[in-house]
Each structure stands twice: as C-alpha cells, then as structure tokens.
Amino acid sequence: MKQHIGRTLLGTGAVIATAGLVLTGCGSGYGGGGASASPSAGALTSSSDPLTIMIGSSGDAETTAVKDAVAAWSKKSGVSASVVAATNLQQQLSQGFAAGSPPDLFYLGSDQLAGYASNGSLKAYGDLLGNKGDFYPSLVKNFTYNDTFYCAPKDFSTLQLIINTDLWTKAGLTEADYPTSWDQLAADATKLTSGSTKGLVFNGEYARIGVFMAQAGGDLLSADGKKAEANSDANVEALTYVQKHLNDGSFAYAKDVGAGWGGEALGKSLGAMTIEGNWITGGMSADYPDIKYKVIALPKGPAGAGTLQFTNCWGMATDSPNQKASLDLVEYLTSAEQQLAFSKAFGPMPSVQSAAGQWKSENADLVPFLDGSDYAQGVPTLAGSADVITAFNSQLETLKTTDPKTILDSVQKNLEALVK
C-alpha cells in the first residue's frame, strides 16, 4: 500500500513537472509579444519584415481588388506584403492578438474599435496620416476613441430608400410622389400594399429602424458620446410611428414576409420599398437582375433628414514590427484614386471627400447614398455597445406588440451601465 501511494505521488509529481516545463515553454514562447508591448501612442516601428493584411472579404471581387492594389504598392515600395482573406475575421484576429503575432493591417468595424483599443492591441496612427484632413469628419469621429483618432476609414455606407419602379407606377404613383415626409411615406406605403406585396419592408433591427430615430432627432448617445439618450421623446416618437404602420400592414419586417433582408424582399416583390445601403446594387444585379429599382433619399422626419452610416477602418496592430510601411500602405489604399478603383471593383463608397465629385459622376444613380454623409449618424462605438444593440434588436422583433417606451427604457439602462 505504501508503495502504491509512493507511485501515485511520483505520478502526480511527473505530471506537475511536465506541466511546469510546458507552461514555462509557452510563457517564453509568446511572452515576448507581451513584454515588448509598447503603449499604443508613440513612434512607429520600422523593420524590413513583410506585411500581412487580413481582410473580411465580401467575395472574390473584393479579394482580387485588394490583392492587386497591395501587389502594386509592394512593387512601388519594395516591401513584400500578402493579403489573407479571413473566413471568420473576428476570431482570427483574436487568435492573432492572443498569440502576439497579429496581422499588421486588418479590417476593423467601428463597433469593434473600443474593445481592441482599450486592451492596447491597436496602434493609434490617425494623426500621422498625410491625408488625414481628406476623410469625412463624421467618419473620423467613428474611429475616435478616448479623443484619439485611431485608424483610417477604409470606406463607408449609408442607408437610403430603394423603390421598385414597376410597382411604383403600377400603383399609380409618379416621381412627384417620392416621399419627403413621414406622412407621405406612410401614404405611399399604403397605396403600394396589395396582396403579398407590402409597402415598405426592412429588417427589424436598430441598423434600419435607427434611421427613423435619427429623423425624429434622436440618437442612442449624446453628440459627445458621454451620455445615454436612448429613451428620449424623439426615439419614442420614431418607434411609435414604425409600430403604428407595422400594425396597419403597410410596413413589415423582412423576416415576416419570408425574406432574409430588404434586397430579397424587393427582388421577390414582397416589398415595394426597402431601406438598405449601397451594397444593395451588388445583391440585386446578382440575384434579381430583372427588377428595376431607384435609390432616393429617405424622407425627412420631424427633425429633418437623418440616416445611419456604417464604416470599417484599416486597423494597425501595436505588435506589428513594421508600422512605418503599414502607414504608407494605408495612405496608398485610402487615396482618392485607389478608393475609386475599389468602388469600381466591388462597390464601396470612398471615405475621402476629394473622391466625391468623380464618384458621383460615375455612379449617378447612387448619389443619394453619398449625399447621406452630410447628415448621417454613426452607430455607438462604446466598449460593450454591440451587446446592447443585440439586446435592443431582440426587443425590436416584438415591436408590434410592445410599448416603445418600455423597449427604449431598457436600452437606456443598458447604455447607462456603459457610459458611467
């Protein structure tokens, strides 16, 4: 029996010793990344290391366009660089940061900025950009965290109203009827509703319904982003308006008519109008090439014009050994010329003002989207706000039967926990 215990102890000791060895091995292996971690401000690193660029691509067109642009830059600058199209960008980024070897440059959504900026993963290089003054101010604000401009907006999208022109004329409506007010939108939607076609179909989430909140003069956060204002009277008014027309049948959520998103509803004539962004052109030409549609500005609400904008930036890793070259690449990729080339290849809107003129003349049908940048609101970028939006969205799904004030009060409570 004694021997038995002795062996057990020996065995346990062996396991612990092995564990210890491996743990220290691990520690020294990637402890280097943690130890050399410099604060995100300060000078850029410089070396001859090749760059890795990780993108979350929408498809082959985008991957090819980015690859070509990066290859052209490589040739010019002499720094070799490779583009990786991630299958799950967030997950692969997290793995890279944890291992201390993240990609040098990567796509970063505005809702992800706070999380990575607060743990020091992101290099704040915004103020070093040569073309800093060219970006739309509202986009710069989207990528400003703790008063620091972190990363260069890569492109952006806004939401506008898209109408099926055949259904429009069939309902006896003309161009003079394009809605400019909420009442007119409701009246048009009622006229367009017949059979399985609803007047206005959109996704039942903050990223669409938020436009009504903006038009009523509301927002989730105050202008400086330091106060929660979710349950303002303006927001209640907006949700009450949407609720009223969801219930009278002229508005509908995409999923309730059996569509995955607004574009599908428009393509299958389940909705005569929808609220979507400029990405809709790609979806329509691929899936529903025969549907004729027109993009017009969203109607003005009680407080004037309003829409939401979404944007990504070129995130730069603090742990990148060659930030100087990365900065040069970002300046190249965000130049007006290069952004116009991207726009031609896969349709995003350039994030720099100097490209606006040419973009508008090349995309005459989509001008309302770019004009939206004048009055568009960004989505909240506080750390943890993505969760609050998810919870908000889950309540919006039952907007038909739930009191708008109750919904907004709970959003307010969740947001207050973040800003304090």
Add this chain to the structure above:
Amino acid sequence: MSTTAKPATAPHASGSHPSGIRKGEGFAGWLFTLPVILVLGVFLLIPVLMALWVSFSDWSGRGSPLSSGVNFVGLDNYADISTGGGLAERNFGISLRNNAWYVVLVVPLQTALSLLLAVLVSRRILRGRGFFRTAFYFPSVTSSVAITVLWLFLFSTNGVINAIIGWFGVNGPNWFNDPRGLVTLGLAGVGITTPPAALNDGSFLGVTWWEWLSGPSIAMFALILMAIFTTSGTFMLLFMASIQNIDPSLAEAAMMDGANGWQRFWRVTLPQLRPALFTVLTLGLIGCWQVFDQIYTGTQGAPGNTTLTPAYLSYQAGFQDQKWGNGAAIAFILFLIIIAFTVLQRWVLRDKAVSRRRVRAYAPKGTRT
C-alpha cells in the same frame, strides 16, 4: 494509473521496495504512458488550467495570459455574470434559461426514441433489420453543420415543413425567426396573456420568473427537433448493444411465468439496461448543455436571444467582445452545472435494494403471508 502499472501477482516479500527481476517495471510503465500523459497534458490539462486562470484574471486577449501585465481579480468575472445586474448577467440568465429548456425536452425524448428504435430493430421477427439500423443511424454520421443547413431550409418560412402543415389548413410559424415561447403561447391560447405579479416581479439572474417559464422559443424548438433527430441514432446503437447482451433465456423464463410483452419489457429488459441508460442519459446531458455548433452555424442566438446558449455566449464574450474573463467564467459555471447534473443522475439511477412490499408482490401465491 498506478494500479495498472503495478503487477497484480508480484510477490512483495521484501517489503515496500520492489527488487529482483521486476525492478525496472515501474520505470518502463511510466515510459510507456509518457506519450499519452504529454499529449493529454499539453492539449487538455494545460489549456483547462490556463482557462481557469483566465476566468480569475483581467486578461484582455492581448499577448499571453501568463505575462506580467495580467492581474488576478478574484471572483470579479464570476460576479459580473451572476450578480452584476447588467446586460452580462441578463444574457447569462437568458442563455441558461434557453439551454435548460433544451435539456428538459431533448434528453428524455431522445432517450425514449432511441430506446424505442433499439427495441424495434432488435426484434428477430423484423425483416430488413440491417436496412433500418443503417437508416436510423444515418443522421448521426452526417456532420451537424450539414444537418443545420438542411434544417434551415426545411423550416424556412416558405419551406417544406410549412408547406406540409399548410395541407391541413394551418399557417405554419416563421420557425427560425419566431422568438415566442411555447409555454407563453400555450397560456395565451387559454387566455392568460399577462403574467401574475408574483412571477413578473421576482427575477433570477436578471430574468423574471415569467421569462424563465416562457418555454423554448419556436426557433429553439426547431433546434430541439433537430437534436432528437440526429442523436437518437447514436444512442440507439448503445441500447442495441446492451439488448443483445441480455440472455434470451431470461425473456423465455418470464414468458413461462406468464408475463406479457409489456411486462417483459418493463420488468425484465429495462432493469438490465440500466448501465446503458446511465451512459445515454449522461452523454445526452453533457452534449445538450454544451450545444454550440448548431447555434454557431444556424441562428447565432437569434431571434431575440432565444437560441443563445452558455457555450455560444462564452464564445461571443471572448472572441467578439474581448471579455475573455467573462467567457472563461461562463465555461466553468457550465462545467459545474454538468458535473452537478451527472452526480444527481448517478444518485437517482443507483442500484436500490428491492423493497419488501415489491418482493411480496412477486412471490408465489401460496407463500404470501
């Protein structure tokens, strides 16, 4: 470990130290088990220990969790999701609610169905048993991702299931987009739409009792059906193996004693399947509490967070929100829940002494006192 290394018949005449011809055996034993110890250590033990550390630390996902900048924060992460009062607590409560209903429905149903299938395909009288065995087992060998995609198609608003329901003049629900709870719907059917104050005021983990009792959403119910469909084949196999181990003479003896088929199943077959039943229930319970891939590929928690499960929430907290401590804490609470249920179930299914009343009931008539 050490008992297997110890030779069963070794004479230990000279006290506690082995000697002579058997001297090197202990060393050799360890040498042979070393590869497995290393593999399990590196890929299982160390990651688990590191995750445990992360759950007690403020690691933010950058660099090694063992580096100097990471601090011990005690139970902060656990407090955040259990008593924080914020969204983190409510989301955790909702995920537990969803998963509890999932377990409550899937475990008994899949066990009953797999037992039924096993009994059916074990009958010698059945023609083409091989065909049925293969057919029933087939969903189990298909990848869960493929089945999830299939399910999304079948249960879409204009999908096959709703078309079939339509033949009976019923408008099928909007399956994967319907967040309404089944119990709530049932109560609404009998006219109860507002919760009694007692249920609406009290809450646990930020979720009111009324919400706890709302039942699985229609979307979750579709996933429940899928789980039963895919796993019952695997468990059928376990039951089948166990049934084939039962000596047929027992059934014959019972028949001679006048037991009918129903009695033979409940009194003779089922008690002997207890070990298999324990295995099936345990595996089912663990699998159900860990449900992840269906959520990840299918619904990602939508609609209205009603298919959010702790396993998926843990992933989301880490990889999307960079709250690695919270994510690890959720994983360890889940671990404790699974352990607790397994122990409880072991206790319920333990071998009990047969009560005297029961013994009397089976005693031959003449000997009854």
